[in-house]
Amino acid sequence: MTEQPAPPESRRLLLVHAHPDDESINNGTTMARYAAEGAEVTLVTCTLGEEGEVIPADLAHLAPDRENTLGTHRIGELDRAMKELGVIDHRFLGGPGRFRDSGMMGLATNDSGFWGADLDEAAAELVAVIREVRPQVLVTYDENGGYGHPDHIQAHRVALRAADLAAEPAFRRDLGPAHTIAKVYYNRVPRSVAEERFEVLRGALGHLPWSQAAVIGDVPGVVDDAAVTTKIEAGPYGAAKAAAMRAHATQVEVVEPWFALSNNLAQPLFADEYYELVRGELGASAGQLEDDLFAGLPLEEENA
Numbered sequence: 001m002t003e004q005p006a007p008p009e010s011r012r013l014l015l016v017h018a019h020p021d022d023e024s025i026n027n028g029t030t031m032a033r034y035a036a037e038g039a040e041v042t043l044v045t046c047t048l049g050e051e052g053e054v055i056p057a058d059l060a061h062l063a064p065d066r067e068n069t070l071g072t073h074r075i076g077e078l079d080r081a082m083k084e085l086g087v088i089d090h091r092f093l094g095g096p097g098r099f100r101d102s103g104m105m106g107l108a109t110n111d112s113g114f115w116g117a118d119l120d121e122a123a124a125e126l127v128a129v130i131r132e133v134r135p136q137v138l139v140t141y142d143e144n145g146g147y148g149h150p151d152h153i154q155a156h157r158v159a160l161r162a163a164d165l166a167a168e169p170a171f172r173r174d175l176g177p178a179h180t181i182a183k184v185y186y187n188r189v190p191r192s193v194a195e196e197r198f199e200v201l202r203g204a205l206g207h208l209p210w211s212q213a214a215v216i217g218d219v220p221g222v223v224d225d226a227a228v229t230t231k232i233e234a235g236p237y238g239a240a241k242a243a244a245m246r247a248h249a250t251q252v253e254v255v256e257p258w259f260a261l262s263n264n265l266a267q268p269l270f271a272d273e274y275y276e277l278v279r280g281e282l283g284a285s286a287g288q289l290e291d292d293l294f295a296g297l298p299l300e301e302e303n304a
């Protein structure tokens with residue numbers, strides 16, 4: 001029987017991220033596309049981003065070493081970003097503030113933050129979401145969290161651990177019937193795409209508000225092109241991604257097609273988004289890129 005693409009309304013996508021802003025930076029195009037197509041898009045953000053820096057001078061008072069209200073403010077930024085993407089289901093792991101932003105690797109805030117959380121305790125919170133939403137597709141970071149931030153590494157660990165536990169019928173029956181996620185993807189950027197965009201960026205710096213560019217090593221998830229399995233083209237959704245990134249105004253400045261974080265280093269805004277399928281069956285011929293995260297899923301999977 002030829003597998004027909006599942007009707008959009010039965011498609012369920014779960015994304016697991018560390019801080020408010022990661023979802024728009026990594027997956028804004030993808031989330032906007034699937035929301036527009038009528039799929040159920042669920043975002044789980046593991047912390048409120050309480051330990052972040054603050055770009056706008058008039059918001060500097062929010063900082064963790066000042067009023068320490070940045071986390072609450074970033075809840076509002078995330079709400080606004082989700083409206084730009086058309087996403088209505090976004091949750092904080094264990095509820096807002098359950099796990100605190102750990103700060104950059106090596107800081108004293110690491111152990112009291114999400115980085116120091118018990119893996120199975122945090123994963124159980126995500127199992128509850130997985131068994132409720134029953135997604136066919138999960139998107140998260142690779143083992144290094146994309147760029148080595150402790151909350152990103154922990155988000156990867158919790159996401160993969162929860163995917164395993166959610167599939168175990170004997171695990172926490174109180175959290176609902178077991179569910180196996182059919183496809184798991186890591187956020188990726190093909191090296192050739194990164195190199196090409198950075199070459200253009202370096203030539204444009206004189207016309208941008210930032211005097212320096214980041215380097216490819218600063219971009220989360222850059223891999224050799226051969227490791228990339230899936231491309232979600234921006235099409236009409238690139239504008240929504242840029243708008244969602246702008247909504248995270250304490251963390252991101254956008255001058256399309258570039259952006260900068262609080263380190264003031266310009267980097268490409270990748271409107272097309274790329275993934276590596278790490279669990280499940282590829283829905284494309286060998287050597288071909290998937291153009292849909294749900295590619296290859298048989299109809300019966302949709303109602304699993």
Ligand SMILES: CC(=O)N[C@H]1[C@@H](O[C@@H]2[C@H](O)[C@H](O)[C@@H](O)[C@H](O)[C@H]2O)O[C@H](CO)[C@@H](O)[C@@H]1O
Binds near residue numbers: 019251
């Ligand atoms: C994109 C991302 O994961 N941002 C994190 C990160 O923020 C960086 C951090 O403040 C660093 O010190 C800056 O130089 C850099 O410009 C920031 O992007 O870490 C924060 C603290 O854990 C986190 O809140 C933010 O979301």
Ligand SMILES: [Zn+2]
Binds near residue numbers: 019149
């Ligand atoms: Zn982050």
